[in-house]
Amino acid sequence: MSAPSPWVDYLQRRGDDADALFQAASGLGRLVFIMGDGFDPRALFGLRRLLELGLAPVVIRIPLPRGPGGASSVAASENRHEFDRLAVSHGLTVRYASIPAEVDQTTVGVVISRGLIDSEFVLEGDTVVVDVSALPTRIFFPIIGTLLEHNREKACGEVLVVVAENPDLDEIIRSTGIVDASPVAGFWGPRHEAELPTISIWAPVVGESSGAELEAIFSFLQGPDEIYPILPFPARNPRRADDLVREHRPLLFDTFEVSPRNFLYVDESNAFDLYRVLTGLHQRHRKMLNGVGEVRTVTSAHASKTLSVGACLAAFTSRLRVVTASAHSYRLHAAPHPQAVKERTTLCCMWLAGTPYK
Amino acid sequence: MRSYRNPFRSRASEQFRDTIGFLSHVGEDILDLLNPDVIWDRPLILRSAPGGGKTTLLRLLSIDSLVGVSGRRVDFRELTSRLGSIGAIDDTGPLRLGIFINLGHDYRTLASCGAPSQVGSLLFLRLLDARIMASAIRAVLTSRGLEYPQQAHRVTVEFLNSDERADEAARRLGGTVGSGILQSSKQTESKIVELVDSLLPVDWLDATAGHAELYSLRYLSDARFFIDGIEVRGQPLLLLDDGHDLTDGQRTVLLQSLLNRTVRVARWYAERLEALAYDDVFADATPERDYTELEVERASRQRHTVPFSQLLTRVAGLRADHYLQQYTGSERKFFEYLAVASPPLSSEIEQRVRESVTEIAGSNRTHLAWLDRIDSLASPEDRALEARSIQILIERDRARPQQRLFEPEDEPSADPPTDRATLKSAARLLLCAEHDLPFYHGKKVLSTLASQNVEQYLRICGEIFEFMLGRITLNRSPEVDARSQDKIIRALSHHLWQELPSRLPTPVSTMRLLVRIAEVGRENTFSATASYAPGVTGIAMTMNDVETLRDRTKRARVPGADDLYGALATAITRNLLVSEPNYSVKGRLVTVFSLNRLLCPAYSLPLTWSGFRERPLREVAAWTSDETDLAQLERV
Numbered sequence: 004m005s006a007p008s009p010w011v012d013y014l015q016r017r018g019d020d021a022d023a024l025f026q027a028a029s030g031l032g033r034l035v036f037i038m039g040d041g042f043d044p045r046a047l048f049g050l051r052r053l054l055e056l057g058l059a060p061v062v063i064r065i066p067l068p069r070g071p072g073g074a075s076s077v078a079a080s081e082n083r084h085e086f087d088r089l090a091v092s093h094g095l096t097v098r099y100a101s102i103p104a105e106v107d108q109t110t111v112g113v114v115i116s117r118g119l120i121d122s123e124f125v126l127e128g129d130t131v132v133v134d135v136s137a138l139p140t141r142i143f144f145p146i147i148g149t150l151l152e153h154n155r156e157k158a159c160g161e162v163l164v165v166v167a168e169n170p171d172l173d174e175i176i177r178s179t180g181i182v183d184a185s186p187v188a189g190f191w192g193p194r195h196e197a198e199l200p201t202i203s204i205w206a207p208v209v210g211e212s213s214g215a216e217l218e219a220i221f222s223f224l225q226g227p228d229e230i231y232p233i234l235p236f237p238a239r240n241p242r243r244a245d246d247l248v249r250e251h252r253p254l255l256f257d258t259f260e261v262s263p264r265n266f267l268y269v270d271e272s273n274a275f276d277l278y279r280v281l282t283g284l285h286q287r288h289r290k291m292l293n294g295v296g297e298v299r300t301v302t303s304a305h306a307s308k309t310l311s312v313g314a315c316l317a318a319f320t321s322r323l324r325v326v327t328a329s330a331h332s333y334r335l336h337a338a339p340h341p342q343a344v345k346e347r348t349t350l351c352c353m354w355l356a357g358t359p360y361k
Numbered sequence: 362m363r364s365y366r367n368p369f370r371s372r373a374s375e376q377f378r379d380t381i382g383f384l385s386h387v388g389e390d391i392l393d394l395l396n397p398d399v400i401w402d403r404p405l406i407l408r409s410a411p412g413g414g415k416t417t418l419l420r421l422l423s424i425d426s427l428v429g430v431s432g433r434r435v436d437f438r439e440l441t442s443r444l445g446s447i448g449a450i451d452d453t454g455p456l457r458l459g460i461f462i463n464l465g466h467d468y469r470t471l472a473s474c475g476a477p478s479q480v481g482s483l484l485f486l487r488l489l490d491a492r493i494m495a496s497a498i499r500a501v502l503t504s505r506g507l508e509y510p511q512q513a514h515r516v517t518v519e520f521l522n523s524d525e526r527a528d529e530a531a532r533r534l535g536g537t538v539g540s541g542i543l544q545s546s547k548q549t550e551s552k553i554v555e556l557v558d559s560l561l562p563v564d565w566l567d568a569t570a571g572h573a574e575l576y577s578l579r580y581l582s583d584a585r586f587f588i589d590g591i592e593v594r595g596q597p598l599l600l601l602d603d604g605h606d607l608t609d610g611q612r613t614v615l616l617q618s619l620l621n622r623t624v625r626v627a628r629w630y631a632e633r634l635e636a637l638a639y640d641d642v643f644a645d646a647t648p649e650r651d652y653t654e655l656e657v658e659r660a661s662r663q664r665h666t667v668p669f670s671q672l673l674t675r676v677a678g679l680r681a682d683h684y685l686q687q688y689t690g691s692e693r694k695f696f697e698y699l700a701v702a703s704p705p706l707s708s709e710i711e712q713r714v715r716e717s718v719t720e721i722a723g724s725n726r727t728h729l730a731w732l733d734r735i736d737s738l739a740s741p742e743d744r745a746l747e748a749r750s751i752q753i754l755i756e757r758d759r760a761r762p763q764q765r766l767f768e769p770e771d772e773p774s775a776d777p778p779t780d781r782a783t784l785k786s787a788a789r790l791l792l793c794a795e796h797d798l799p800f801y802h803g804k805k806v807l808s809t810l811a812s813q814n815v816e817q818y819l820r821i822c823g824e825i826f827e828f829m830l831g832r833i834t835l836n837r838s839p840e841v842d843a844r845s846q847d848k849i850i851r852a853l854s855h856h857l858w859q860e861l862p863s864r865l866p867t868p869v870s871t872m873r874l875l876v877r878i879a880e881v882g883r884e885n886t887f888s889a890t891a892s893y894a895p896g897v898t899g900i901a902m903t904m905n906d907v908e909t910l911r912d913r914t915k916r917a918r919v920p921g922a923d924d925l926y927g928a929l930a931t932a933i934t935r936n937l938l939v940s941e942p943n944y945s946v947k948g949r950l951v952t953v954f955s956l957n958r959l960l961c962p963a964y965s966l967p968l969t970w971s972g973f974r975e976r977p978l979r980e981v982a983a984w985t986s987d988e989t990d991l992a993q994l995e996r997v
Contacts, residue, residue: 103475110473113560117475121562149560156561180866183606188470191558215863223465257370257823331866 009282010316013275014354021165021352022056025132028161029058031358032130036060037119037146039137040086040099041067042079042333043176044344045167046137047086052350053132054093060132061096063124065115065142078338098124108329112145113188119146120153130161130357135308140327144315145189147355151319154356161357166308168272169348170239172339173307178212178330184223185326190315192299192324202296203227204288206267206281208314209234209247210306214254219328220303221259227301230261231284235271235306244268269310274353277313278320285321301326309351316355365688365830368680369823380429383420384437386679388815390672391418392443394660399653400629401448401598404619407631409657410936412816415631418657419461419600422629424500427455427595457627458500458586458595462492464615465606467554472608474557476565483571484553485611490534491549493577497597498539501586504595513539517590520583527583530576575618582625597626604632620651633934634658658813658939670808673818677807680819681826688833695822698829700843701803706742710796714745718752728755749788750781756889786895786967790886794965799847801962809968810850812958814936821959824849854962865935870928870985875937877984878956879964881974886966896967897974899955901944906978907952921982928985929954939970951975 016024028034036053039046053060064086090097101122106114119125131150135143150162186192205227207217221227232255234244248255248266255261267284270276285300292298301324304311318325391414399405409415420426427444431454434441444450449457471488472481499509501516516539520527531537535545556563578599586593601619604612612632619628634656648654661669674696681695715735722728731751738744793800801810807825811818828849829839841849861875862868878900886896902910909915909922910929916922932938937960941953953973961968 105473105478106475107469107473109470110475113558114473114475116560117562145560152560178863179868180864183465185465185470188474189558189560191554212863215860253370253827257367260366260371330863 009320010275010278010355014359015273015275015351017168017272017351018349021350022052024163024352024354025053025056025058028130028132028163028354028357029060031161032128033126034058034060035063035125035129035131036134037063037065037131038134039067039142040064040079040083041137042076042082043137044078044082044172044339044341045169045348046082046134047089048167048348049132049134049136049165049350050086050089054089059093059095061098062090063098063100063119065100065138065146066102067137067139067142100124108141109185110188112142113149115142116145116149116189120149125150125153127157128159130163132163132165134165134167135312136165136167139329139333140304140311140325141187141329143311144187144318144325147312147315148189148319151356162355164312164353164355166312166351166353167348168307168309168351169344170307171347172344173211175339176333178216178332179334180331184216184219184328187325187327190318190323190325192301192318192322200296202229202288202292202298204229204231204284204298204300205303206231206233206284206300207303208269208277208306208310209251210304211247211250213305214251216303216305216328217251217254218258220326223326223328224301229265229288230255230259231265231267232261233267233269233277233280233310235310236268238271243271269313271307272309272351274309274311274313274316277310278316281314281317281323282321285317285323299324303327312353363834365833366684367823367826367830368684369677369819369826380425381433384426384429384440386676387417387421387440388672388676388679389421389437389440389443390669390675392421392440392447394418394655394657395447396653397447399649401627403650404652405629406652406654407629407657408634408655409631410634410814410934412814413634413657413936414815415657416602417815419459419602419629419631422449422457422598422600423459423461424455424457424503424595425459425461427457427459428503428506431455453594455504455595457598458497458504458593459598459600460493460496460500461600461602462489462496463602464489465603467557468611469606469608470557471553472611475563476556478610480565480571482610482614483573484556486572486575486614487549487570488553489615490572490575490577491546491553493575493599494534494542494580495546495550497577497581497584497586498543500595500597501539501588501593504593505588507588510540510543513543515539515588516542517587518542519585519587521585522583526579530580533572533576534580575615578618578621578624578626578628582623599626599628601628601630604630622651658936661813669813670805673808673811673815674804676815676818677822681822685829685839688830689839695826696804698839699802699804699807699825699841699846703742703799703802703843706740706745706798708741710798711741711745711748713796714748714752714792718748718755721752721755725755728758731755745792746785746788749792750784753784753788753791753889753891753894757892760890783894784891786969787886787891790896790965790967791891794887799843800965801850801968802843802846806846806850806968810958810962812936812939814957817936817957817959821850821853824853851962854959857957857959858963861937865931867924867927867931870924871931871937873985873987874925874928874981875932875956875960877981878938878954879960879966881976882956882961882966882972883964885974886972893972893974895969895972897972898958898961898966898969899938899953899973900981901946901951901953901973901975902978902981903975904943904950904952907942909978919978919982921984921986922978924985925978925982946975 014024036050038050050062100115100118102111102115125131133143133146133150147164154160154162203224205224207220209232234247236244238244267280269280281302285298288298302314302318303326304314317323407415407418427450430437430440430444431450441450449455468485468489471485476484498513498516502509502512518537535542581597581599584597607615619630677695685695686692719732722732731754735744735747738747790800792798807821810821825841825846828841828845832839861872865871881900882897885893909919910926916926929938933940937957938954939957943950944953955970955973958968
């Protein structure tokens, strides 16, 4: 796995501007749309937009584990019915990714993503759009990684990622049952026995209500040598970074003993900013500690999906280790109002590989 | 403003990776759980809930710790003595080469990464073999203070009984020279990890060959290690941690290999407690003959709690005393700042309690005679407690099914027949709850609240220490009075309940079960007659009911039993419920399920272990499948 285009110049658009990217990409090959089959009210947002633009992709649906019931079950069922309605009315070709029974949380993503290639759901030269809005980290990281690797190996095809952003929904989606931390298969990073002492660096992208996840990952890493918490700034709420520090103060300062100088800031709306910050951090440490020890950088994403995509890109190109302690399942704490979902959701599209970078 | 460190909260790297930092914070009393007669010649199976101390125990026997202790005997006198008494070190250095292997994460992935199950199993054993052998070479070098991996070429191996199987093991594991073994291990690891971590499809049939058995056990059983031709005196000791992270298949294969009687290397295996699971692996093995089993929490309880509470107290002292002395300039230690006694009871409260009991006694001569005892006591607290105890006795007397029609004509007895100690405990709890008095305070309470779990204990002490730091910042002495301790503990208990939904894999059924147990406890503890003094903090089910739960077929016939089984397993493995099987009640055996002690203060329940109410399986199973949803449970 070597680095593809380093996204120095990148292509990311939001709202109506994203439409131009979809339309441009759709003309370059068979359009394949990968999406999660869950309760998230944003699950169908991207697909609807494509259909409104008159595009009819082949849809690959990724099944997700059922949540603990309540509003989330109702929402999942509504999403399925709505999807079926859209598929029939637009005559969509739909494929369902299969998940073998023996996979678990750590490997489900890589098994699905290998399956996309193996079962020829994704072909050479396809324009693949991955909607990560309703997909958890452990699934969409390997999918993006596999598509980028496939694209690099075959030297053809387009890879785009879309995220339906809605901070209000992020607020009401609660995690249930943090699973033990583990690396995401496909993103283990270098695993050979180091000749020199290993210096471990952990750069978590800090988000709200992620204390239990941060704690689990810290224990899994057995106390990294340096921790660089990544905070969102600039952000829509200019105090968000401060609020996050306040929320996680005991954990960051008392338990992890993070030096206040180690905080890093990234634009909350720009995945490529995080990509640059993370790769820069890794490269700087490697250069600085050359001959002293081998730098192993670990990242974990606890904030928005947009920023998670940036972490995924950095991990893919610089072979960073990605660790998750994601929830056993997710649930809606309250039922969202459909109109509010529609009005407050913005589609962000990132073109990751293909024609723009040639 | 000066910043202060809370040593109970700190999990900085020195505690994880720096051996001296680890040894400085560890309580050596945990080694007392080991019986040296049965831990070296047969597998030792260690079990505990998370934070129970199994990893600490294994880590204490790792070569890094043994070398660390041997090299600084003056600093670690107690550790030196305890490790010496179990035969891990002597005056000249380590007698064991503790090879620490964590079984977490990577291995499970081998079974779920898409490889056919047979291939996954072969790769699992091969990867484990590679890591055991690399760690063995590291342990040998560390025992002599040599650098790993640079000096590996100086290590050679000879076999005590060289036979075909030993030769085969040597051939598969890289030979008999340290550098060769290491190179083979690295290559194996790289190949296997590359396959598992591949983002693109893998041809598993063309994959690297695996191992059908754990060759490293055979290898280490007969191996004598040499450095530059001089024999290393330590014997290999395999320390396998976090076995619960393996898949069932991997765990079975591994345990069968460890239980093999032809294996002679000392081997310890630790996993999280799975109290209800029936374990086929041990069905044909005899405890104490084929293996030694050590359940850390149970062993601690059976040692009558006192030694374990001493261990906890020592752990707290090791962490906090140094910092407190530094921050305050005083020689006083952590526990010396914690108030043991409650604030004196006001005569106003005493008066209110007395008025209440007098009103309840009415004109009943027997009851009025009991009240005469109160004035003979000296302090308002004793008098209030006595009055509250008598109130309970009057309620019990009234609740008797057959009341006397007429009061006895002879002089009524001033001494009601009862168990004074438990009655007084119940009266104290009720008194505190009714008059907002502190109940949870003192060193002993902190140890009890730990529920035999060191991690939980550190969390409690961390909250207390944070309060102390607040006072230090304000230039005050870091005393923590009884009321503040009570407040901190109740808040922490509430916090534990609140965080359960986000931390449990099956939160709804587990929360329903825990909440109902707490409600049963509350209902019985705070009944007017305090029938189960000093209170109820658990439920019990007959052993027959528990057997029904464990049997999948029988379980399916009881509505809700599947959910209950999952909820109990989740709660026990996370130390939220403590199970005590084969508890004898009126000639019958039951299993008692008691709440973790830190869950009790939120419901104002007592911290004693003995109080429980027996409930039939069908009733308990119905609890876990009632209609309460998670949002409602969160509000509870």
